Amino acid sequence: MSSTSQKHKEFVAEPMGEKAVNALAGIGEVLGKRLEDKGFDKAYVVLGQFLVLKKDEELFRDWLKDTCGANIKQQGDCYGCLREWCDAFL
Amino acid sequence: MAVPLTDEQLFSELASLGACPGPVTESTRPVYLKKLKKLREEQQRSARTARRDVTRLSGGNAAGRKCSVVGFSSDESDAEAPLTRPGLAGRTYRGSAQPAARRQAAKPRSEASTARHGAPRPERALDGAGTEHIEGKSGSVNGRSPSPGQDNDYSDSDSEGLRVPELRKIYKVPPQTRARSDRTEESRGRDQDPEEPVPELHRPARSSMLPPGSEDHRVTVRKDNHIHGNRFSSELRPRYPVYRRPQPDPNLSQNRVPEDELLHQFRAEQSSSSTFSPHYLSMVLLTAACLFFLLLGLGYLRVRGSGGVPGTTAHLHPFGSDFDSSYDQSEKALILKLLLHLHDYLALIAGQHDCGDQQHLNRSLSLEEASAYLQAHNKKFDDFLLTSLEWIIRSGQDVGIRLKAQGGDDVTDVSEITYLESTHPMMPFSCRFRRAFLSVLSRVLLLCAVVGSVCALVCYMKYRWRREEEETRLMYDMVERIVDVLRTHGEACQENQDLQPYLPIPHVRDALIQLQDRKKKKMERVWSRAVSFLSTNESRVRTEAQMVGGANFMVWRWIQPPSLSCDKTSTPSKVWQGKAFPLDRRNSPPNSLTPCLKIRNMFDPVMEVGENWEVAIQEAILEKCSDNDGIVHIAVDKNSREGCVYVKCISAEHSGKAFKALHGSWFDGKLVTVKYLRLDRYHQRFPQAQSCSRALKASNHLQLRPSEDH
Numbered sequence: 001m002s003s004t005s006q007k008h009k010e011f012v013a014e015p016m017g018e019k020a021v022n023a024l025a026g027i028g029e030v031l032g033k034r035l036e037d038k039g040f041d042k043a044y045v046v047l048g049q050f051l052v053l054k055k056d057e058e059l060f061r062d063w064l065k066d067t068c069g070a071n072i073k074q075q076g077d078c079y080g081c082l083r084e085w086c087d088a089f090l
Numbered sequence: 091m092a093v094p095l096t097d098e099q100l101f102s103e104l105a106s107l108g109a110c111p112g113p114v115t116e117s118t119r120p121v122y123l124k125k126l127k128k129l130r131e132e133q134q135r136s137a138r139t140a141r142r143d144v145t146r147l148s149g150g151n152a153a154g155r156k157c158s159v160v161g162f163s164s165d166e167s168d169a170e171a172p173l174t175r176p177g178l179a180g181r182t183y184r185g186s187a188q189p190a191a192r193r194q195a196a197k198p199r200s201e202a203s204t205a206r207h208g209a210p211r212p213e214r215a216l217d218g219a220g221t222e223h224i225e226g227k228s229g230s231v232n233g234r235s236p237s238p239g240q241d242n243d244y245s246d247s248d249s250e251g252l253r254v255p256e257l258r259k260i261y262k263v264p265p266q267t268r269a270r271s272d273r274t275e276e277s278r279g280r281d282q283d284p285e286e287p288v289p290e291l292h293r294p295a296r297s298s299m300l301p302p303g304s305e306d307h308r309v310t311v312r313k314d315n316h317i318h319g320n321r322f323s324s325e326l327r328p329r330y331p332v333y334r335r336p337q338p339d340p341n342l343s344q345n346r347v348p349e350d351e352l353l354h355q356f357r358a359e360q361s362s363s364s365t366f367s368p369h370y371l372s373m374v375l376l377t378a379a380c381l382f383f384l385l386l387g388l389g390y391l392r393v394r395g396s397g398g399v400p401g402t403t404a405h406l407h408p409f410g411s412d413f414d415s416s417y418d419q420s421e422k423a424l425i426l427k428l429l430l431h432l433h434d435y436l437a438l439i440a441g442q443h444d445c446g447d448q449q450h451l452n453r454s455l456s457l458e459e460a461s462a463y464l465q466a467h468n469k470k471f472d473d474f475l476l477t478s479l480e481w482i483i484r485s486g487q488d489v490g491i492r493l494k495a496q497g498g499d500d501v502t503d504v505s506e507i508t509y510l511e512s513t514h515p516m517m518p519f520s521c522r523f524r525r526a527f528l529s530v531l532s533r534v535l536l537l538c539a540v541v542g543s544v545c546a547l548v549c550y551m552k553y554r555w556r557r558e559e560e561e562t563r564l565m566y567d568m569v570e571r572i573v574d575v576l577r578t579h580g581e582a583c584q585e586n587q588d589l590q591p592y593l594p595i596p597h598v599r600d601a602l603i604q605l606q607d608r609k610k611k612k613m614e615r616v617w618s619r620a621v622s623f624l625s626t627n628e629s630r631v632r633t634e635a636q637m638v639g640g641a642n643f644m645v646w647r648w649i650q651p652p653s654l655s656c657d658k659t660s661t662p663s664k665v666w667q668g669k670a671f672p673l674d675r676r677n678s679p680p681n682s683l684t685p686c687l688k689i690r691n692m693f694d695p696v697m698e699v700g701e702n703w704e705v706a707i708q709e710a711i712l713e714k715c716s717d718n719d720g721i722v723h724i725a726v727d728k729n730s731r732e733g734c735v736y737v738k739c740i741s742a743e744h745s746g747k748a749f750k751a752l753h754g755s756w757f758d759g760k761l762v763t764v765k766y767l768r769l770d771r772y773h774q775r776f777p778q779a780q781s782c783s784r785a786l787k788a789s790n791h792l793q794l795r796p797s798e799d800h
Contacts, residue, residue: 013679
């Protein structure tokens with residue numbers, strides 16, 4: 001398998017439904033809390049933001065960094081996770 | 091360009107520069123602002139390479155004004171904010187940033203921007219989040235200090251280049267104060283912001299509460315970025331209205347970071363009180379309990395021992411005033427002393443007797459012995475013996491000596507006295523203790539025995555009841571099977587007139603009960619109950635006596651006319667009923683992830699009847715996946731509300747095949763869904779599955795599937 005994490009695989013395996021934002025790859029407890037406090041309390045809200053940014057990698061990364069302070073790796077994980085999810089289900 | 095950039099303007103700017111922006115909303119605004127800034131910088135850089143410095147400087151001011159509005163917005167307002175409201179919480183962003191005199195805060199601004207630069211310094215500062223910040227890892231601060239200019243993401247680094255050296259100075263605080271300065275700066279930020287809740291993830295939801303003015307908005311958002319991005323950024327919002335070297339010292343002592351302080355306090359409390367107070371409390375309770383029990387025991391023993399104050403003393407006696415009047419002092423003393431001696435001696439004897447001492451076989455003392463003993467003590471005692479005894483009788487109180495007559499107790503006259511006995515035996519402490527201990531022990535044992543017997547009784551009752559239930563269930567099951575057999579036989583008889591329309595009961599029994607079960611008491615009981623049930627409750631079956639093969643048998647005759655066909659057991663209920671949706675990329679994972687599957691909605695545990703429904707379920711699954719011989723372990727979770735079945739396959743490939751076969755199928759009227767499980771979790775749950783390697787096959791006696799069409 002590719003170098004994706006378990007979380008990534010789990011997220012991408014099925015429709016996200018009502019999963020919490022913690023379920024996104026790269027988003028752990030702390031970042032998740034920050035996102036929640038900003039109003040992004042479910043994974044689909046972050047998905048919404050991703051889509052609003054037209055799935056642009058750079059913009060999404062910037063946004064993620066600004067919103068919850070994710071580092072490069074976390075941004076990359078989250079972006080990859082959402083992109084793959086969109087490829088599979090959207 | 092106007093100071094606040096509206097959404098539309100931003101959008102059009104971006105579009106003109108070639109980026110294709112998505113909608114500019116509240117959440118996407120900052121990102122697009124950055125992008126615009128970057129694009130502008132690139133434009134400028136390419137257009138005006140010659141006049142770099144100037145551009146930058148003035149750009150810092152004029153275009154920079156624009157830029158600041160756009161990109162440096164936070165700087166701008168941040169810079170201004172401290173000027174206008176210096177007293178405000180360090181997050182002066184919060185103020186209604188009046189674009190007052192700008193930048194005198196070259197420093198604050200640069201600091202701010204550096205702070206922002208600090209933000210992108212991702213890994214060290216941000217990893218692990220707030221906790222690290224709170225603990226004031228100086229490392230992160232140090233990490234931030236070098237070369238903000240390195241950051242390529244932010245074009246303002248160029249304009250900030252000039253400020254860098256000054257900024258660096260800020261950080262060239264003596265190392266030992268650096269950590270503290272972190273904290274102080276942080277604290278400065280914090281202190282002055284009483285509203286800001288303790289660290290970590292306190293996002294300034296406040297940002298959303300700010301007035302919607304775009305600048306403020308930007309500011310707020312920026313602030314958010316900073317705060318989230320890097321807590322230390324706040325400290326760089328100096329409350330320095332004027333730039334000066336940061337003075338760690340005065341601030342040091344005064345403000346410790348409230349969160350740090352809290353944390354330290356908490357930790358200190360934890361360490362001290364956690365070891366202290368629970369420990370202390372438990373010790374206190376323990377000692378109190380021990381003391382209590384000790385006292386209780388002592389009190390008990392004392393009471394059990396030699397009771398009250400021995401009968402009479404020289405001054406106290408229970409005989410009343412008559413006694414005092416009848417005798418003079420010496421005689422009184424004598425009598426009392428006599429009685430005292432007598433009492434003690436009797437008590438001693440009684441005590442020794444009670445303790446099992448073989449010396450005194452008799453608890454009581456005869457009168458002669460008593461008088462002999464007393465005479466041995468004091469000659470004069472003898473005279474007063476009888477009178478004192480008479481006084482005892484007369485007083486009628488218990489003085490510790492009981493007088494017994496020949497036949498039994500309760501003498502009324504002195505002459506009748508033959509035995510004297512003590513009512514308050516005096517026993518040595520060990521003896522008393524032993525007796526007490528033994529009595530307590532015996533009582534406790536008795537109590538335990540009673541409780542134990544009650545428990546045993548209850549358990550037995552439960553066991554009986556459960557067995558009863560099971561037997562009843564078996565009985566009903568048996569009755570159903572008998573009815574089935576009889577019905578089929580009856581139908582067969584309809585077609586084939588040669589058969590006898592009845593079946594001997596023993597034949598039916600032997601057909602239905604396995605050989606090894608026939609001798610079992612349980613099955614015999616079940617069978618007999620079934621037979622009696624049939625004869626009483628089933629009207630479609632008639633019991634009669636017939637001659638079969640030359641012997642007399644009790645037979646059952648099926649007398650239901652065949653027209654009635656509303657039996658619900660005619661169709662087996664557990665079948666696969668087709669697929670609900672085709673499996674494609676959208677609703678199934680692109681590749682099979684693990685060899686373990688969790689299948690949901692196979693059954694409803696509340697509704698299941700019958701003994702071996704879980705076996706039926708397993709069989710059904712195996713049948714469905716009969717082409718896939720890679721299933722090594724199946725477990726039906728009987729208690730799950732969702733009807734879960736866990737399956738493990740040899741490899742991920744096999745599980746993928748099983749997934750395709752099962753996911754989305756209809757089974758028994760329910761839509762089955764499948765998902766992958768982690769292998770280690772599966773093994774945790776079912777350790778026996780680790781060793782399974784043999785593929786399971788369906789036993790073919792039930793065909794539950796309609797003909798396959800895929």
